[in-house]
Amino acid sequence: MKKAFIAGILSLSIVFSLASAGYADEKKPSGASDSELAPSARSAILLDADTGTIIYEKNSHDKLPPASITKIMTMLLTMEAIEDGRLKMTDKVRTSDRAASMGGSQIFLEPGEEMTVDDMLKGIAMASGNDASVAMAEKLAGSEEEFVKMMNERAAELGMKNTHFANCNGLPVENHYSTAHDIALMSRELLKHEQITKYTGAYQDYLRKETPKPFWLVNTNKLVRFYPGADGLKTGYTSEAKFCLSATATRDGLRTVAVVLGAPDTKNRNNEISRMFDYGFAQYSKHAIYKKGEMLGSIQISKGTVPQMQLQAEENYSVLVKKGGKTADLRHEVTIPKSIKAPVTAGQVVGKLSVYQGDLLVKEFDLKAPAEVKKAGWWKLFKRTTGKLFHVD
Known part of the structure; x- marks a missing residue:
């Protein structure tokens, strides 16, 4: 040797x-059965955001439609472009006819309308704007099709083995799926960009505030108001996907990510996310090995x-x-x-x-x-x- x-x-x-508690196994510590924390969800997972340690999971590798949780990847690629210097928060994003035509959740962008990247992120994170998502995709890649290629390439780099994106906003389309486990991976990656919680954690804000047509934003994720420490990330709903949420909360230095897919309604979805958070914070703590720097x-x-x-x-x-x-x-x-x-x-x-x-x-x-x-x-x-x-x- x-x-x-x-x-x-x-x-x-x-x-x-260290006279401290025992280490939590990275795959899944004992203590919570597959049914007791998220009984109504089709799939769920709870993990520590810093280490990736899985605390709880239920059918976490099942391929399911992610609905608007898809926008986590759209936000991730946007934040990475800002970090790389390819984009600035003050840059203007022009709305194409196609972006303005998106249905579902939207911030009612008009063809030719321009907003800053900062405002577009508000519209995506808080109002789940399908139109804002396509506008950002076109700004970054030239077209949504090219942006979707970037999404799938980044998913592969993150080890999201059971995910395939077909659009940037999660509207129903064939061959568009992910898993609770994969969504947790990209949620962890997004949280490395600390500025993102400024958008995902805000409960309300305005767009076009100084114009004749101000638009009041209210976060679709009500946990950021009602669960202590919650500051993101993204809700989702379609008739096929049902009610979905990738959420994050922090307490006593421990940040957790909880994902629920396929809950029957918002009440069950939010209750089961809250239950997972409560379990994680009650049962586990983080022990530092080295501090940054x-x-x-x-x-x-x-x-x-x-x-x-x-x-x-x-x-x-x-x-x-x-x-x-x-x-x-x-x-x-x-x-x-x-x-x-x-x-x-x-x-x-x-x-x-x-x-x-x-x-x-x-x-x-x-x-x-x-x-x-x-x-x-x-x-x-x-x-x-x-x-x-x-x-x-």
Whole structure:
């Protein structure tokens, strides 16, 4: 084992004995039966948003129509375009004849009408605007058809194995389906964009406020008003899909995502989401391993433009633990190579953070390069080498 370390892998093992609750198994901890939390729903899931640990599930991989929950992916691609600099909140979005013709839930956009991305997001998140969704799709991809291709490509990247999108708003159409599990995955991804809850968590707002035709927005997700800590995400309804909701709430540092598909009415849908939230917050808590920005270690860069790379926690790393469980010893290890060869790409996986309970691996995080490191030219390498040779303390 020592030879293996000397050969190139440096394992920085930091072991903590934690007199805390037992770890919640990533797949599904015991305690809640498939029927007691969401008895009327066709499918349901509850998970920890940070770690992805599933707390409860019922038929979570069944392929079902997601209705307007589809718009979570539309919002995700919009937020990613903003983060990448391809779009700004102040950019104007023009409404095409096709976008204006969408039926169902809408913000009554007129052909040729322009709204900012900020206002379009309000219309999608709060009023479930089918017209606003198509307008945003056309802004980002040129057409809804091209945007749908982007949706399916992103779904595949997120591991949404039982999902296929055929439009950007969830209106009834063939070959358009998802699962509670997949919806939870894209909901977690959307929540990485913290600004989104400004839209999904608002109960009421206005569009066209300073015009002769102001439009009052009231969030279709009433839990953001009536459930403490709820701040999203998206409702859905069609006669085929019935009543659906992907919701999120936070309490004492724990953020959960709950999804219900196929509930018979809004009362049952909201009650079962609330019941799942209550169960999760009562039974589980989050234990931090590293906080965002904390130092994890450093790696020497062979022949790079910089000689070494500092690794910091790019997010809050934590595990879910069950309250009142048996006392368990948790330990974690940061495993990174002593040296890697340039070039290194930003986001390249360069190590692992592993969390153990005894000898059992309970959670593993990829550690990624924070920035690109290009291969250095021969002159830079020559100066670096000679500098070391003639350096005097």
